[in-house]
Amino acid sequence: MDLSNDDIFKIVKIIEASGYDEVRLEVGDFKIHVRKHADGDAAVMPSGIAERRPLPSAPPPSPPPQEPPARSAAEEAPPDGAVVVRSPMLGTFYRAPSPGEKPFVEVGAKVVSDDTLCLVEVMKLFNSIKAGVSGTVVKILAENAAMVEHGQPLMYIRPD
Amino acid sequence: MAEKAGIRRIFVANRGEIAVRVIQACRKLGVEAVVGVSDADRESLAARIADRAVCIGPAPAAQSYLKMETIVVAAKGTGCDAVHPGYGFLAERAGFQRLCAEHGLTFVGPAASAIEAMGDKLQARRMAAELGIPTVPGTDHVESAQRALEFGRQAGYPFLLKASAGGGGRGMRVVRTAEEVPVAFNAASAEARAAFGDPTLYIERFIERARHVEVQVMADTLGNVIHLGERDCSTQRRHQKLIEEAPSPVLDERLRARIADAAVRLLRHAGYVSAGTVEFILDADTREFYFLEVNTRIQVEHPVTEMVTGADIVAEQIRIAEGAPLSLAQSDISIRGHAIECRINAELPEQDFMPSPGRLAEWRAPAGEGIRVDTHCYPGYFVPPFYDSMIAKLIVHGADRTSAISKLSRALAGFTVGGVQTTIPFHQAVLAHPDFAQSRVTTRWVEETFMKQGFARERAT
Numbered sequence: 001m002d003l004s005n006d007d008i009f010k011i012v013k014i015i016e017a018s019g020y021d022e023v024r025l026e027v028g029d030f031k032i033h034v035r036k037h038a039d040g041d042a043a044v045m046p047s048g049i050a051e052r053r054p055l056p057s058a059p060p061p062s063p064p065p066q067e068p069p070a071r072s073a074a075e076e077a078p079p080d081g082a083v084v085v086r087s088p089m090l091g092t093f094y095r096a097p098s099p100g101e102k103p104f105v106e107v108g109a110k111v112v113s114d115d116t117l118c119l120v121e122v123m124k125l126f127n128s129i130k131a132g133v134s135g136t137v138v139k140i141l142a143e144n145a146a147m148v149e150h151g152q153p154l155m156y157i158r159p160d
Numbered sequence: 161m162a163e164k165a166g167i168r169r170i171f172v173a174n175r176g177e178i179a180v181r182v183i184q185a186c187r188k189l190g191v192e193a194v195v196g197v198s199d200a201d202r203e204s205l206a207a208r209i210a211d212r213a214v215c216i217g218p219a220p221a222a223q224s225y226l227k228m229e230t231i232v233v234a235a236k237g238t239g240c241d242a243v244h245p246g247y248g249f250l251a252e253r254a255g256f257q258r259l260c261a262e263h264g265l266t267f268v269g270p271a272a273s274a275i276e277a278m279g280d281k282l283q284a285r286r287m288a289a290e291l292g293i294p295t296v297p298g299t300d301h302v303e304s305a306q307r308a309l310e311f312g313r314q315a316g317y318p319f320l321l322k323a324s325a326g327g328g329g330r331g332m333r334v335v336r337t338a339e340e341v342p343v344a345f346n347a348a349s350a351e352a353r354a355a356f357g358d359p360t361l362y363i364e365r366f367i368e369r370a371r372h373v374e375v376q377v378m379a380d381t382l383g384n385v386i387h388l389g390e391r392d393c394s395t396q397r398r399h400q401k402l403i404e405e406a407p408s409p410v411l412d413e414r415l416r417a418r419i420a421d422a423a424v425r426l427l428r429h430a431g432y433v434s435a436g437t438v439e440f441i442l443d444a445d446t447r448e449f450y451f452l453e454v455n456t457r458i459q460v461e462h463p464v465t466e467m468v469t470g471a472d473i474v475a476e477q478i479r480i481a482e483g484a485p486l487s488l489a490q491s492d493i494s495i496r497g498h499a500i501e502c503r504i505n506a507e508l509p510e511q512d513f514m515p516s517p518g519r520l521a522e523w524r525a526p527a528g529e530g531i532r533v534d535t536h537c538y539p540g541y542f543v544p545p546f547y548d549s550m551i552a553k554l555i556v557h558g559a560d561r562t563s564a565i566s567k568l569s570r571a572l573a574g575f576t577v578g579g580v581q582t583t584i585p586f587h588q589a590v591l592a593h594p595d596f597a598q599s600r601v602t603t604r605w606v607e608e609t610f611m612k613q614g615f616a617r618e619r620a621t
Contacts, residue, residue, distance in 0.1 A: 147237030
């Protein structure tokens, strides 16, 4: 089955308009998996990630001490006023919607909060990473098609 | 099957002391180790000593250590050719073994089919029975409370309702009277469905005074199966082991040989590969032993076996995964002296073993001849509240049980931990108790005897 990017775009649009949160479509060798509210929604995590607390299986005896997630000391500081866009998961970082296409953004690009900056793929599940703020892309730190860790800085954006 | 995989780099899919233990085994074998850590474990000892650490997700295990796809992507992305699952988390998920295999990663452990066959307690029990290995008298699948009542009428009370897919005491109920049957049946069934997705129950006679004896087995891909003797893990609380020792102080040579033989026969018949443990219940009154279940992973308490045999079980697991033959034959295995392990947990025994996470303001572990400490802790380490509370395993080796107990007592006295509460005083009190010294402890002794005697008072002396 041959599908153009346009066809896929149409499928995604249809699903987006539907009442479903997640759709898996398989026709022969062709598989598409679309999820509306993937973890990738929380794309922008400026210092101190809002930790989703685990649901305790039993009432916790006392509030557990909170520790900020430690970041590697070697991590370079973002330029003044810039926001760090971190990867919300471990996976493969892609700058473009598909190989051979133009990257979503380049350094200097103006973005608004809802713009997709890149994709992080885990086992064929592609998560769109949104800008989260309006501003200018000042640096792209991750390398295309390389593995990125959970919480790894991907880009810096200077907000408007 | 026996093709040499030649493992060069292992992904350690676990945390805590076992991650450290696996990395040490990798070092010894000249294999590189990459560890996947959650946000909460970025500063862990495993992350510090591994060749590389990658962050696989946020602190909650469901979003990090239990994410099979993420771990496989992390292992492939860091150039690993094998995955060691440790214990807990994904260690006994057949689906994880399969996913690793599909992506060309060698799983350091048994095949998915063996994990499945042994994970189904009823299936494992049937296999044992076919081989003439004693199983606790009971039933196959019980469909209804009515059938459970019939069993009670014929065989008497009390009995145990157990989940076929179960483990760790979940989906298990002690039924003491006919009146308790309907409620217990529904509760156990619902718990089994919720915890394991399978409500199937079966019945076992309840053994009032039981000792827990388990046999460490190693099997390679060439069909060699050996045992490394047994461990006695009777000091438990709510099915959680607290103190383990090797050899068992209550077996005579004849019984010891019979139990080991049963374990080897079962895993040989199952075509099992890697390290595995066959657990038995020993009736302290009748001295009959019964097959309980098989654990298809490295176990927390493996060091006591290493101390008395000199074997390195984790390194052996890795060699087996490469397709190499066992480095030891059964005739090479002899049990030397006696080893005991205490699990040191960050918990408050006086307050129903409430977890006590926090920063280790002080941390001085004992050291010396015949003393081994397996831990991921260091001074200033923050014990996170997200995972199990074990912070160290203290293992000692002595010429005999009496000298091992006294060495362990001295080592516990020299173990200084500040900033969190620990089970060290609990262990000291157990070791000082005459029931422990005389091996009269059964699996319900901690709850029904020891804690009721006022452990807090003993602690003050």
